[in-house]
Amino acid sequence: MDKKEFRVLIKYCFLKGNNAVETKYWLDAEFLDTAPGKSTIKDWYAMFRGGEMSTEDGERSERPREDKSKLVSMFPKSKFELEISVEQVALEVVSERVKKVVP
Numbered sequence: 001m002d003k004k005e006f007r008v009l010i011k012y013c014f015l016k017g018n019n020a021v022e023t024k025y026w027l028d029a030e031f032l033d034t035a036p037g038k039s040t041i042k043d044w045y046a047m048f049r050g051g052e053m054s055t056e057d058g059e060r061s062e063r064p065r066e067d068k069s070k071l072v073s074m075f076p077k078s079k080f081e082l083e084i085s086v087e088q089v090a091l092e093v094v095s096e097r098v099k100k101v102v103p
Contacts, residue, residue: 006036007055010044020045 006027013023020041027035 001031001034003036004055006031007044010036010041011048011053011055014045014048 009027010023013026018026020038023045024035024038024041027041
């Protein structure tokens with residue numbers, strides 16, 4: 001079964017009056033390896049209690065995820081590189097020269 005079908009079953013159990021633990025127990029008994037986790041069931045119960053009765057995914061923004069690789073590359077990769085950058089500032093020397101001097 002896919003996620004959407006499990007959501008419908010979770011909603012059915014919610015409307016039937018079962019609590020999240022009973023729903024988890026029932027789903028585990030019927031769908032051994034594919035049943036959703038306890039946290040997933042609790043999250044859907046919280047949404048249903050809050051009045052959101054749709055079993056569809058929420059809308060997502062069109063904005064793509066930020067590329068964090070540029071931010072990560074700004075950080076020194078090792079203590080050695082950090083020491084080099086401190087020496088660069090102290091001596092005001094270009095990085096190529098410092099890398100050649102420091103082993």
